[in-house]
Amino acid sequence: MCINRVLLMLLVLMVCLILHIKLFRAPPLHLHLTEHRKDPGIAPRAVVEPDSEEDDHIPVIICASEERMGGAMATINSIYSNTDASVFFYIVTLRDAVKLTQHYIETTKLKGINYKILEFNPMVLKGKVKPDSSRPDLLHPLNFVRFYLPLLDVKHRKVIYLDDDVIVQGDIKDLFNIRLKAGHAAAFATDCDLPSTHDMVRSVDMQTTYMGFLDYRKQEIRDLGINPSDCSFNPGVFVADVKEWKKQKITKQLEKWMEENFRQNIYSSAMAGGVATPPMLIVFHDKYTTIDPLWHVRHLGWSPDAQYSESFLQDAHLLHWNGRFKPWTYPGVHLDLWEKWFIPDPSGRFSLVRPQRDS
Numbered sequence: 001m002c003i004n005r006v007l008l009m010l011l012v013l014m015v016c017l018i019l020h021i022k023l024f025r026a027p028p029l030h031l032h033l034t035e036h037r038k039d040p041g042i043a044p045r046a047v048v049e050p051d052s053e054e055d056d057h058i059p060v061i062i063c064a065s066e067e068r069m070g071g072a073m074a075t076i077n078s079i080y081s082n083t084d085a086s087v088f089f090y091i092v093t094l095r096d097a098v099k100l101t102q103h104y105i106e107t108t109k110l111k112g113i114n115y116k117i118l119e120f121n122p123m124v125l126k127g128k129v130k131p132d133s134s135r136p137d138l139l140h141p142l143n144f145v146r147f148y149l150p151l152l153d154v155k156h157r158k159v160i161y162l163d164d165d166v167i168v169q170g171d172i173k174d175l176f177n178i179r180l181k182a183g184h185a186a187a188f189a190t191d192c193d194l195p196s197t198h199d200m201v202r203s204v205d206m207q208t209t210y211m212g213f214l215d216y217r218k219q220e221i222r223d224l225g226i227n228p229s230d231c232s233f234n235p236g237v238f239v240a241d242v243k244e245w246k247k248q249k250i251t252k253q254l255e256k257w258m259e260e261n262f263r264q265n266i267y268s269s270a271m272a273g274g275v276a277t278p279p280m281l282i283v284f285h286d287k288y289t290t291i292d293p294l295w296h297v298r299h300l301g302w303s304p305d306a307q308y309s310e311s312f313l314q315d316a317h318l319l320h321w322n323g324r325f326k327p328w329t330y331p332g333v334h335l336d337l338w339e340k341w342f343i344p345d346p347s348g349r350f351s352l353v354r355p356q357r358d359s
Helices: 002-024 067-079 094-105 141-151 170-178 195-203 242-247 250-263 275-282 310-315 335-339
Strands: 030-037 059-063 089-095 115-118 158-164 166-168 186-188 237-241 318-320
Touching: 059 067, 059 141, 059 335, 067 094, 067 166, 089 094, 089 141, 089 166, 094 115, 115 318, 141 158, 141 250, 158 170, 237 242, 242 250, 242 275, 250 275
Parallel strands: 059 089, 059 158, 089 115
Antiparallel strands: 030 115, 158 237, 166 318, 186 237
């Protein structure tokens, strides 16, 4: 009788363990919703999803919010149109925009791309991001997806991350082929690497050093020992080694500084880069590979009055409208360079803001 009871108890424990594993094994941040691979003009076929770190796809991660969907699609279009390489797009969005994202792709010229739609769970940010009325757009949950790359359903060791307000004029495989230095989890372009932009940057009083992003009045910042005049970088364009990112626990480090700011407000969106840039600057200080600055010509959205020369922009491989003045709004600069890649929203929800012309 005792033996039977022991066996029964062991059976119950095994059932409980199996249920626990099934309930809690799923990743907390994303839900794999859609994966498509189609070519225009032919019937749908079986999906061939990347299945290893060494396949021939170039993986690009980009976020697509409902409010900025046209921007993300223009970025994808510019990449897809300027390379003969096989690119796989991981498009991250929120639950409400999943159908809109898929419809935008499947009913336009983008139906030929290889892609997967991932849903991001904003609850992961609870207790890490506080409301800030000065730049609410910088607090959108998707702005923090870049912190959680290893927790996305991405089957590559090396990936490219791009913001949705960029246009790629070069061949994306050239950016992907950058060799990261040993021990580096990411590669960025620094804000001091491109002399031809310095005059424009100074003319609009733009920050290019750590002083513009961190509050050096706070002891926590001073204790870091980071020189406030060190060159900053913009994390809207980078190449990442996901395996090294995991090894160094980069996500945990980033979350630590998010939580610290939540408690003590050591930086804010009122400063130059919002609340997503400072944690990246802190965690990656002196620990990143630099990329060719022509692969991240930025500040095009900083002021409607500051413009680059046309010859310089023609040589740029990637243009970034970081700042308040996005290329789908008005006023703005160099809007023609962005608009040539814009695909009208088939649902009509996203539309350009342009001045009315006299008839």
